[in-house]
Amino acid sequence: MTDPAQPRGDDFPALRAIAERFELGGPISGIEPLGQGNVNDTYLVRLGDTARPAAVLQRVNTQVFTRPELVMGNLVTFSDHVARRMREPPRELAGRRWEVPRVFPAREDGRPWVWEGSNFWRALGYVQGAQSLERIGHSGHAREIGFALGMFHRLISDLPVEHLADTLEGFHITPSYLRHFDQVLGQLSSHGDAELDDCLAFVEQRRSLVPVLEQAKASGELRQRPIHGDPKINNVMLDLQADRAVALVDLDTVKPGLVHYDIGDCLRSACNPLGEEADDWRAVHFDVGLCDLLLKGYGSVASSFLTDADYRHIPAAIRLISFELGLRFLTDHLAGDVYFKTRHRGHNLRRARVQFKLTQSIEEQDAAIQAVVAAMR
Numbered sequence: 001m002t003d004p005a006q007p008r009g010d011d012f013p014a015l016r017a018i019a020e021r022f023e024l025g026g027p028i029s030g031i032e033p034l035g036q037g038n039v040n041d042t043y044l045v046r047l048g049d050t051a052r053p054a055a056v057l058q059r060v061n062t063q064v065f066t067r068p069e070l071v072m073g074n075l076v077t078f079s080d081h082v083a084r085r086m087r088e089p090p091r092e093l094a095g096r097r098w099e100v101p102r103v104f105p106a107r108e109d110g111r112p113w114v115w116e117g118s119n120f121w122r123a124l125g126y127v128q129g130a131q132s133l134e135r136i137g138h139s140g141h142a143r144e145i146g147f148a149l150g151m152f153h154r155l156i157s158d159l160p161v162e163h164l165a166d167t168l169e170g171f172h173i174t175p176s177y178l179r180h181f182d183q184v185l186g187q188l189s190s191h192g193d194a195e196l197d198d199c200l201a202f203v204e205q206r207r208s209l210v211p212v213l214e215q216a217k218a219s220g221e222l223r224q225r226p227i228h229g230d231p232k233i234n235n236v237m238l239d240l241q242a243d244r245a246v247a248l249v250d251l252d253t254v255k256p257g258l259v260h261y262d263i264g265d266c267l268r269s270a271c272n273p274l275g276e277e278a279d280d281w282r283a284v285h286f287d288v289g290l291c292d293l294l295l296k297g298y299g300s301v302a303s304s305f306l307t308d309a310d311y312r313h314i315p316a317a318i319r320l321i322s323f324e325l326g327l328r329f330l331t332d333h334l335a336g337d338v339y340f341k342t343r344h345r346g347h348n349l350r351r352a353r354v355q356f357k358l359t360q361s362i363e364e365q366d367a368a369i370q371a372v373v374a375a376m377r
């Protein structure tokens with residue numbers, strides 16, 4: 001059996017047959033792999049004579065999302081809500097383009113998915129005239145990325161969290177990731193690897209950091225809201241001609257959570273100029289200037305729904321979500337690369353080192369980060 005977490009050979013005739021089961025609105029003229037997703041398989045579908053990119057076809061990883069129909073249920077609830085809000089858009093959108101990718105129905109039954117054996121497929125609208133970046137292009141993009149996340153949150157800030165299912169239990173619950181890490185580690189015999197020892201020591205020194213957000217949630221200081229779950233830099237679509245963000249994509253993880261997970265995830269990815277796939281992890285650092293611009297962009301649309309407690313927990317969230325992703329990569333390395341797609345053995349270990357180096361850089365600049373958060377209001 002092939003491991004669904006690993007990239008599989010692309011069988012384009014088979015992909016085309018699947019794409020044809022969706023009502024895409026024209027004849028398919030091409031299919032190609034799209035993006036760098038670590039979990040799902042993603043393809044771009046072109047339509048018609050002009051081979052215009054029209055849809056994003058995705059095979060959802062059902063080992064990760066074990067109830068994919070609920071994922072689509074959340075996506076439809078989210079899209080309907082935003083469509084209603086966009087009838088009277090927030091004034092910050094005046095003169096700007098803002099899009100929510102449409103969900104294509106299946107020809108056979110109108111549902112927003114297709115099962116093909118044990119594979120779950122869906123097709124979403126492609127955001128035209130925009131691109132995503134693996135790493136920040138220039139500082140102007142930082143403000144736009146922050147604006148995009150703020151607008152995304154703003155448009156769903158009045159969507160009751162009870163309307164969304166928890167489609168990925170434990171997602172961004174850092175204490176759960178630590179428990180899993182401890183279990184995996186407990187099953188290993190000695191390894192005698194200095195690099196790994198370094199990483200294990202890094203985790204040991206930060207155990208007290210792990211529960212900060214969950215404690216604030218449990219005490220009622222922070223409340224759950226609808227979130228994106230994965231607003232890393234390459235999920236922000238930018239119109240590079242106008243230098244404007246126009247959409248957030250990759251909506252699998254829209255579900256109840258803390259906006260802090262999103263803020264932390266967005267900052268840890270956008271303010272790491274070398275990117276999360278950096279070859280030389282030692283050179284990785286957190287750019288506070290970019291963080292300042294990003295948070296100003298976020299604050300320009302989010303100030304209407306953020307509370308004092310929300311602001312207070314932002315610095316901890318930036319540190320925590322970087323650390324958490326490092327811990328997730330490290331755990332996956334120790335478990336034998338079963339969750340994130342990898343290109344070689346050791347890939348997840350290197351990714352963990354990148355996130356840990358970033359965490360360290362965040363810690364070293366704590367005073368500057370606190371000042372930037374204080375200035376975003």
Ligand code: GN1
Nearest residue numbers: 036037038039040064230250253325
């Ligand atoms: C995964 O597959 P992708 O790249 O959209 C992961 C995120 C991580 C990200 C790191 C469901 O997202 O949580 O932050 O990799 N998604 C899931 O690149 O685990």
Ligand code: MG
Nearest residue numbers: 039230250252
């Ligand atoms: Mg994702």
